[in-house]
Amino acid sequence: AAELDGVARHYPGGVRALDGVSMRIGAGELVGIVGPSGSGKSTLLNLLGTLDAPTEGSVRIAGHDVGALSDNGRSALRAQGIGFVFQQFHLAANVTALDNVADGVLYTGLPVRRRREQAAAALRRVGLADRAGHRPHELSGGQQQRIAIARAVVGDPALILADEPTGALDTASGEAVIRLLRGLHAAGAAVVVITHDREVAAGLPRRIHVQDGRIAADERPAHT
Amino acid sequence: AAELDGVARHYPGGVRALDGVSMRIGAGELVGIVGPSGSGKSTLLNLLGTLDAPTEGSVRIAGHDVGALSDNGRSALRAQGIGFVFQQFHLAANVTALDNVADGVLYTGLPVRRRREQAAAALRRVGLADRAGHRPHELSGGQQQRIAIARAVVGDPALILADEPTGALDTASGEAVIRLLRGLHAAGAAVVVITHDREVAAGLPRRIHVQDGRIAADERPAHT
Ligand SMILES: Nc1ncnc2c1ncn2[C@@H]1O[C@H](COP(=O)(O)OP(=O)(O)OP(=O)(O)O)[C@@H](O)[C@H]1O
Numbered sequence: 001a002a003e004l005d006g007v008a009r010h011y012p013g014g015v016r017a018l019d020g021v022s023m024r025i026g027a028g029e030l031v032g033i034v035g036p037s038g039s040g041k042s043t044l045l046n047l048l049g050t051l052d053a054p055t056e057g058s059v060r061i062a063g064h065d066v067g068a069l070s071d072n073g074r075s076a077l078r079a080q081g082i083g084f085v086f087q088q089f090h091l092a093a094n095v096t097a098l099d100n101v102a103d104g105v106l107y108t109g110l111p112v113r114r115r116r117e118q119a120a121a122a123l124r125r126v127g128l129a130d131r132a133g134h135r136p137h138e139l140s141g142g143q144q145q146r147i148a149i150a151r152a153v154v155g156d157p158a159l160i161l162a163d164e165p166t167g168a169l170d171t172a173s174g175e176a177v178i179r180l181l182r183g184l185h186a187a188g189a190a191v192v193v194i195t196h197d198r199e200v201a202a203g204l205p206r207r208i209h210v211q212d213g214r215i216a217a218d219e220r221p222a223h224t
Numbered sequence: 225a226a227e228l229d230g231v232a233r234h235y236p237g238g239v240r241a242l243d244g245v246s247m248r249i250g251a252g253e254l255v256g257i258v259g260p261s262g263s264g265k266s267t268l269l270n271l272l273g274t275l276d277a278p279t280e281g282s283v284r285i286a287g288h289d290v291g292a293l294s295d296n297g298r299s300a301l302r303a304q305g306i307g308f309v310f311q312q313f314h315l316a317a318n319v320t321a322l323d324n325v326a327d328g329v330l331y332t333g334l335p336v337r338r339r340r341e342q343a344a345a346a347l348r349r350v351g352l353a354d355r356a357g358h359r360p361h362e363l364s365g366g367q368q369q370r371i372a373i374a375r376a377v378v379g380d381p382a383l384i385l386a387d388e389p390t391g392a393l394d395t396a397s398g399e400a401v402i403r404l405l406r407g408l409h410a411a412g413a414a415v416v417v418i419t420h421d422r423e424v425a426a427g428l429p430r431r432i433h434v435q436d437g438r439i440a441a442d443e444r445p446a447h448t
Pocket residue numbers: 134137138139140141142143168169170235236239240241259260261262263264265266267268311
């Protein structure tokens with residue numbers, strides 16, 4: 001589970017990306033985050049994923065107070081159980097698709113051969129087994145996004161944080177990605193998805209609405 | 225006007241991004257390009273924008289055979305009249321939003337002060353006048369996309385090529401961008417938009433469908 005309590009995130013020059021945000025994501029929950037451009041969605045996800053620290057308030061992940069952990073403690077927490085799909089993919093440039101995905105299980109200490117086997121299986125799940133040897137600049141925008149998704153899920157993490165995972169995808173490819181995330185949720189992972197796709201958002205059992213750095217609504221539609 | 229005739233674009237290793245593509249975009253036309261991830265849309269747009277060269281066939285822009293031009297000739301053609309919104313934005317990293325947009329009229333030779341005035345006006349049109357001093361890493365995904373759009377339109381080019389211009393935007397911000405592009409079209413520019421957003425595609429007077437590197441359909445719905 002992940003919990004924010006009275007969290008703010010400000011930047012120099014008076015930008016208040018988040019203010020007074022308190023929320024809880026339960027183990028195994030499927031949650032959407034929606035809101036206008038610049039409202040604070042990615043900032044919220046980065047804090048949940050221990051990739052950023054709050055200006056005020058506290059973040060607890062799996063019971064740990066993230067602020068009290070060392071840098072190493074935070075990376076260990078991430079490596080053990082958080083898969084992240086970045087909004088701008090952040091793939092390693094001169095590295096093949098296979099090795100970009102294998103990086104997702106770097107922390108396991110498994111030998112490279114075993115990690116690449118897991119990576120090849122993840123590439124098959126996103127429909128790109130035949131491009132394992134290509135590097136990011138040799139792939140289309142949507143193909144790169146699917147590599148980023150494969151890297152996030154290859155280690156079967158307990159918490160998956162996905163920032164607009166269908167942003168670069170056509171409807172059919174996007175639906176396949178959402179099916180993949182739903183499958184991981186069904187298997188027990190907590191999945192948090194930022195999306196501006198109305199159809200994707202409508203299909204989620206809970207939707208947190210962010211507006212000007214605050215939580216404007218936390219919608220749990222009945223019996224979806 | 226822009227014209228492709230028998231165009232193919234292949235990559236080493238047997239990837240056939242485009243094959244046998246012939247099409248024409250008239251001066252002042254508004255056209256959509258749709259198709260699955262990896263089908264060849266960005267490749268097509270890069271060829272139309274003289275940013276890439278075909279493996280076979282010819283590309284003519286405003287009557288010039290692009291293959292017969294020198295590198296300088298091609299950049300002059302681009303600078304004089306083509307505005308490009310890249311799928312991955314490609315903003316200059318340590319440069320302010322204002323100067324990123326001012327780069328869109330670098331070729332005019334106008335003094336920096338004048339270029340920055342034009343850039344400030346373009347930033348206002350995309351709703352980001354208050355972030356002129358921020359650099360790309362200080363802006364959200366959608367804000368960066370809007371900077372990229374402002375840079376493409378700041379010089380009032382005759383041809384605007386936009387690769388998923390609403391991909392990182394919520395519905396309202398996306399609609400504002402489409403209104404901006406429609407306004408430029410109404411003023412006489414030719415506008416070509418790659419999109420996987422069903423609503424955006426449905427509103428365009430012509431839709432070119434790309435599938436596995438070929439034009440599968442060229443839909444000109446009557447009386448839209
Ligand atoms: N440098 C390259 N080397 C090898 N293959 C490439 C290269 N650049 C592009 N491709 C391939 O060409 C095909 C078409 O790519 P393109 O970027 O045009 O697709 P797209 O329709 O824009 O897809 P998307 O919707 O995912 O952005 C893809 O299969 C892609 O992997």
